[in-house]
Amino acid sequence: MKAARLGIIGLTVGVVGGLALVAGGCANEQEKRGHELYVHYCSDCHGESGKQNEGFNWASMPDPKPKDLSNKTEMSTFKDEELFATISRDMLDTSEEGGDEIGDDDFAVPTMPTFKYTLSEDEVWAIVGYVRTLHGTKMEFNVAGRKASLEETLKTAQAKFEQATKAYEAAEKQASEEAEKKSEALKKDVDVDESAYADEQAAMGQAKRELDAAQVAMNNFSTRPGKGVSVPRPDLKTPPAQVAQLVERGKRLYENKYGCNACHNVGGEGGKIGPALDRAGFRLNATWVYRWLKNPQAMDGHTRMPALGLSDADAKAVTLYVDTLRGAKAEPVTGKPSE
Numbered sequence: 394m395k396a397a398r399l400g401i402i403g404l405t406v407g408v409v410g411g412l413a414l415v416a417g418g419c420a421n422e423q424e425k426r427g428h429e430l431y432v433h434y435c436s437d438c439h440g441e442s443g444k445q446n447e448g449f450n451w452a453s454m455p456d457p458k459p460k461d462l463s464n465k466t467e468m469s470t471f472k473d474e475e476l477f478a479t480i481s482r483d484m485l486d487t488s489e490e491g492g493d494e495i496g497d498d499d500f501a502v503p504t505m506p507t508f509k510y511t512l513s514e515d516e517v518w519a520i521v522g523y524v525r526t527l528h529g530t531k532m533e534f535n536v537a538g539r540k541a542s543l544e545e546t547l548k549t550a551q552a553k554f555e556q557a558t559k560a561y562e563a564a565e566k567q568a569s570e571e572a573e574k575k576s577e578a579l580k581k582d583v584d585v586d587e588s589a590y591a592d593e594q595a596a597m598g599q600a601k602r603e604l605d606a607a608q609v610a611m612n613n614f615s616t617r618p619g620k621g622v623s624v625p626r627p628d629l630k631t632p633p634a635q636v637a638q639l640v641e642r643g644k645r646l647y648e649n650k651y652g653c654n655a656c657h658n659v660g661g662e663g664g665k666i667g668p669a670l671d672r673a674g675f676r677l678n679a680t681w682v683y684r685w686l687k688n689p690q691a692m693d694g695h696t697r698m699p700a701l702g703l704s705d706a707d708a709k710a711v712t713l714y715v716d717t718l719r720g721a722k723a724e725p726v727t728g729k730p731s732e
């Protein structure tokens with residue numbers, strides 16, 4: 394395939410020129426995409442040019458405040474892969490019970506959301522590229538190379554699986570034929586010796602797992618994780634004796650793990666990117682809230698609220714907490730359906 398394409402390039406200068414144009418177009422496309430995604434998902438907190446107190450949400454957030462992404466001295470100390478990891482990680486529980494601490498080696502600031510469950514890997518790299526421009530450097534990470542290597546891994550895994558399947562089928566056929574021959578010779582039914590092809594079967598299973606993993610990695614590169622995933626109706630019934638404990642856990646997770654307070658205001662405290670939740674318990678149906686928390690993009694593809702990777706148990710606890718928010722004060726109406 395590669396050789397064939399090189400052959401064509403060798404043939405006409407015109408084609409080479411055309412390819413160069415396409416390659417340049419891709420880079421610009423990535424930059425534009427990175428800029429758009431940054432404006433949509435990051436600038437409310439980090440500001441349009443990355444400076445502190447520039448984003449409208451900056452001042453309403455608890456400490457630590459969003460980092461100054463235009464600070465070249467500090468930002469250049471991070472590798473591209475480190476920026477990627479910060480934007481695309483699992484949230485850590487920084488409450489006393491959770492045991493992670495802000496300032497640990499692992500980036501554990503609950504009020505910096507993760508985009509791992511919202512954006513494709515490709516999109517996160519586009520954002521990293523854009524963040525680099527905010528402090529006047531360039532991303533060095535080779536995204537096209539990463540994609541090519543994922544494709545290569547997938548192709549290799551496919552070939553390996555096909556080979557393993559053939560080997561399995563051949564071994565299985567041989568074992569059945571032997572059993573048949575024996576049956577004829579002995580004039581009675583003889584079982585197929587399954588142990589004769591157990592190794593081939595195990596190898597095929599292993600190759601299948603590797604193929605699945607390669608497929609998932611490839612999909613995650615180019616497709617948003619929540620795309621087409623609908624959240625099943627949860628069972629929110631809770632024995633009365635457990636409600637108080639779960640609500641307390643939910644409140645803890647809300648602040649110390651998922652940093653919901655970075656974007657939502659309750660009792661005058663917290664960010665302003667999302668609606669205030671003082672009366673969310675009155676306004677919103679708990680099943681709707683649960684589904685929303687698990688995969689906001691499935692319900693509104695353009696929402697600025699990221700999917701934060703809540704486990705079922707965490708989503709249930711946070712939903713029960715949100716359901717207790719039944720303040721007396723009026724809050725702005727947002728017009729969200731409450732089923």
Ligand code: HEC
Pocket residue numbers: 431434435436437438439457458459460462476479480500502504505506508520524655656664
């Ligand atoms: C809800 C507000 C908020 C949003 C939205 C947000 N961030 Fe942040 N960001 C923060 C906070 C808070 C910190 C932590 C500052 C600190 O550790 O001192 C942070 C830190 C960072 C850091 C520094 C990481 C480090 O290791 O110190 C980077 C890079 C970053 N954000 C990039 C982004 C990008 C890119 C986006 C959009 C995809 C984004 N942020 C969206 C609040 C936000």
Ligand code: HEC
Pocket residue numbers: 506647651652653654655656657666667668669670673677682685686693695696697698699701711715727729
């Ligand atoms: C980066 C900001 C951000 C974070 C973090 C965030 N949200 Fe949101 N949230 C929003 C935005 C924006 C909306 C408005 C929905 C829309 O796009 O129309 C929203 C909507 C909601 C709604 C529906 C509110 C209504 O009145 O319709 C609920 C409930 C909610 N969020 C709860 C949470 C919880 C709980 C967490 C933490 C697990 C959380 N959010 C984290 C930004 C955020």
